[in-house]
Amino acid sequence: xxxxxxxxxxxxxxxxxxxxxxxxxxxxxxxxxxxxxxxxxxxxxxxxxxxxxxxxxxxxxxxxxxxxxxxxxxxxxxxxxxxxxxxxxxxxxxxxxxxxxxxxxxxxxxxxxxxxxxxxxxxxxxxxxxxxxxxxxxxxxxxxxxxxxxxxxxxxxxxxxxxxxxxxxxxxxxxxxxxxxxxxxxxxxxxxxxxxxxxxxxxxxxxxxxxxxxxxxxxxxxxxxxxxxxxxxxxxxxxxxxxxxxxxxxxxxxxxxxxxxxxxxxxxxxxxxxxxxxxxxxxxxxxxxxxxxxxxxxxxxxxxxxxxxxxxxxxxxxxxxxxxxxxxxxxxxxxxxxxxxxxxxxxxxxxxxxxxxxxxxxxxxxxxxxxxxxxxxxxxxxxxxxxxxxxxxxxxxxxxxxxxxxxxxxxxxxxxxxxxxxxxxxxxxxxxxxxxxxxxxxxxxxxxxxxxxxxxxxxxxxxxxxxxxxxxxxxxxxxxxxxxxxxxxxxxxxxxxxxxxxxxxxxxxxxxxxxxxxxxxxxxxxxx
Numbered sequence: 001x002x003x004x005x006x007x008x009x010x011x012x013x014x015x016x017x018x019x020x021x022x023x024x025x026x027x028x029x030x031x032x033x034x035x036x037x038x039x040x041x042x043x044x045x046x047x048x049x050x051x052x053x054x055x056x057x058x059x060x061x062x063x064x065x066x067x068x069x070x071x072x073x074x075x076x077x078x079x080x081x082x083x084x085x086x087x088x089x090x091x092x093x094x095x096x097x098x099x100x101x102x103x104x105x106x107x108x109x110x111x112x113x114x115x116x117x118x119x120x121x122x123x124x125x126x127x128x129x130x131x132x133x134x135x136x137x138x139x140x141x142x143x144x145x146x147x148x149x150x151x152x153x154x155x156x157x158x159x160x161x162x163x164x165x166x167x168x169x170x171x172x173x174x175x176x177x178x179x180x181x182x183x184x185x186x187x188x189x190x191x192x193x194x195x196x197x198x199x200x201x202x203x204x205x206x207x208x209x210x211x212x213x214x215x216x217x218x219x220x221x222x223x224x225x226x227x228x229x230x231x232x233x234x235x236x237x238x239x240x241x242x243x244x245x246x247x248x249x250x251x252x253x254x255x256x257x258x259x260x261x262x263x264x265x266x267x268x269x270x271x272x273x274x275x276x277x278x279x280x281x282x283x284x285x286x287x288x289x290x291x292x293x294x295x296x297x298x299x300x301x302x303x304x305x306x307x308x309x310x311x312x313x314x315x316x317x318x319x320x321x322x323x324x325x326x327x328x329x330x331x332x333x334x335x336x337x338x339x340x341x342x343x344x345x346x347x348x349x350x351x352x353x354x355x356x357x358x359x360x361x362x363x364x365x366x367x368x369x370x371x372x373x374x375x376x377x378x379x380x381x382x383x384x385x386x387x388x389x390x391x392x393x394x395x396x397x398x399x400x401x402x403x404x405x406x407x408x409x410x411x412x413x414x415x416x417x418x419x420x421x422x423x424x425x426x427x428x429x430x431x432x433x434x435x436x437x438x439x440x441x442x443x444x445x446x447x448x449x450x451x452x453x454x455x456x457x458x459x460x461x462x463x464x465x466x467x468x469x470x471x472x473x474x475x476x477x478x479x480x481x482x483x484x485x486x487x488x489x490x491x492x493x494x495x496x497x498x499x500x501x502x503x504x505x506x507x508x509x510x511x512x513x514x515x516x517x518x519x520x521x522x523x524x525x526x527x528x
Contacts, residue, residue: 038065043088047081052088066091079103079122090114101125113137124148136160147171147190154178169194170213182206192216192236204228215239215259227251238262238282247271252278261285261304270294283308284327296320306330306349307469313337328353329376330460332473334383335362341369350377352413352460354473379408384418384454384475393446393482399438400475403456410464416457423451423476447483451476 040063043049053060055076056068069088075097083103090111092098097120106127112134119140125148135141136157144161147170158164158180167186169178171193181189182202189206192215199214204225209232214223216239226235227249235255239262247269256277261284272281273294281295284306291305296316304327311332317323318339324346333353348370355363357380367377386401403415420439421428431452432439444450457472 038067040064041066041069041088041091045083045085045087048078048083048086048088051078051081051083052092070094073117075099075120093117096120098122108132108134110134116140119143121145130155131158133157139163142166144168154180156180159183177203187211189213199223199225201225207231210234212236222246222249224249230254233257235259245269245272250275256280258282261306268292268295273298275299280304289332290314291317296323298322301325303327307471309472315339318343330469330471332471334473336366338362338366341366344371345375346373348372348375348377350375351379352381352458352471354383355380379406379411379413381406381413381458381471381473382456383473384456387454387475387477389452389477389479391479391481393484394444395440395442396444396450396452396479396481397438397440398452398454398477400454402437403458411460411462411467413458413460416459416470419455419457419472421453421455423453428453444481446481449478449480451478 043052043064049064052069053064055072056064058064058068069091070093072092073094073096076092076095077099079099079101081103083100083105086100086105086107087109089098090109091114093114094117095115096117098118099122101122101124103123103126105123106129115138117140118138120143121135121138121141122143122145124145126146128146128149128151130151131144131146131154133155135144136155138161140163141161142163143166144164145166145168147168149169149172151169151172152174154169154174161184164184165186166188167181167184168188168190170190174191174194174196176196177191177199179200179202182200182205184206185208186206187208188211189209190211190213192213195218197218197220199219201224203223207230209229211234212226212229212232213236215236219237219240219242222237222242222245226232229252231254232252233254234257235252236259238259242260242263242265245260245265245268248271250269250271252275254277255275257280258272258275258278259282261282263286265283265286265288268283268288268291270292271294272278273292273296276299278299280302281300282302282304284304286308288305288308289311291310291314293314293316295303296314296319298320299322300320301322302325303323304325306327307330309332310328311334313328313333313336315337317326318337318341320343323343326345326348329349329351331353333350333355335355336350350367355377357364357367357377367375382404384400384403386399388399390397398420400418403418405414406412415435417433417435418437419433420431422431422441431441441450441452454475454477455472456475457470459470461468
């Protein structure tokens with residue numbers, strides 16, 4: 001599976017590019033000496049007090065003054081320090097970046113307006129129930145990350161953060177899309193892990209948006225207003241319940257990365273292959289059986305369709321001039337397009353499909369000719385083999401060969417179960433699920449055709465990569481029950497005629513022959 005992009009890193013990099021802001025230093029300037037009339041600082045939290053003394057170089061037996069804290073510049077990292085009370089931090093008015101992740105803060109002190117140089121504030125995994133209103137006066141704040149806090153709503157005062165360009169509220173407790181953020185000129189917005197199911201049409205007004213993540217938010221459809229964002233480059237809609245992508249919602253002119261993994265998509269529109277700047281398309285773990293032919297004519301460099309139900313690849317993949325990374329592991333592929341052999345790839349993963357790689361097979365010849373930097377293809381599974389049916393008048397007995405378990409290094413696969421379905425006009429009805437390789441379908445109609453789908457399900461694990469999933473493959477057979485004897489008749493055995501004696505005609509024939517011989521003998525004696 002292709003590695004996922006670190007979203008927070010992407011946020012930071014994008015903001016730096018957009019704002020052309022210099023990278024802040026992690027160094028701390030020496031503490032300034034106390035001046036006449038300076039004020040001592042009260043820092044109630046012992047853990048925070050210890051850290052501030054360490055940063056300023058003021059020993060525990062000396063008074064800590066406001067001027068000491070005002071002399072701190074650059075970046076201060078106070079993450080994982082078990083801080084409960086932030087009182088005293090407001091005097092660090094010259095710092096540019098502040099990290100308070102993984103503490104126990106639920107509020108901030110007054111006076112934060114004096115921190116006029118603060119541009120980056122991270123407070124992940126604390127105990128804030130909302131975004132503190134004290135932050136709304138920070139006119140130079142450009143990046144705010146308050147992920148993993150129990151925030152359920154956002155105050156409209158956030159609109160006062162006129163310089164804010166990146167807002168990250170991943171895995172909070174928002175139950176509806178925060179309308180207050182629509183007034184911001186954001187470049188980056190991450191609301192992943194919240195549950196609000198719908199996105200207001202007003203999002204189309206966030207014209208400066210570059211990166212948007214709505215991963216695992218309960219969406220059942222792709223928000224229509226997103227295609228109106230002219231500068232959107234990265235869109236994450238993964239881990240939702242989206243079942244369909246209307247082509248009219250795929251009109252992104254600048255989109256470069258689209259993540260739709262973990263949804264319920266069974267098909268894709270051709271429009272997805274016509275996005276002019278799309279480079280990465282992630283479709284992992286969707287019930288896709290086909291890819292549109294237009295994908296092979298797109299500008300994609302990375303295509304990941306890991307863990308879907310693909311049983312066929314479009315021939316256009318072998319015609320793509322830009323595709324370099326192809327992730328197809330854990331699907332239901334049984335063959336490959338012949339023109340793949342003419343392509344050059346940097347990475348291709350075909351492991352855990354059902355491709356026949358025996359020497360001389362078409363797939364083995366294609367892969368021998370394929371020019372690929374890194375190729376994974378040796379771990380192939382076996383489909384249902386030897387599927388046969390014995391039809392009776394009102395029953396059909398089906399049987400098949402047992403599958404094969406295997407192991408290759410840290411990876412192992414074993415047959416988990418078999419499933420037998422009856423195909424009723426494209427709808428699969430489960431007949432049996434078990435570990436056996438035979439089943440008799442009874443109470444059928446004579447002279448009727450039936451179609452069955454035998455599915456083998458493998459459980460795959462890899463102790464190194466952490467892979468733990470199931471992969472299946474279907475084999476189909478059609479068979480008809482025997483016709484009945486016809487209207488008005490039955491298949492019962494006919495009774496023997498009355499008074500019949502087995503062999504009686506033979507006895508009569510024998511006696512007639514014997515009489516003829518006696519007559520001939522008497523005639524001869526009289527003549528001679």
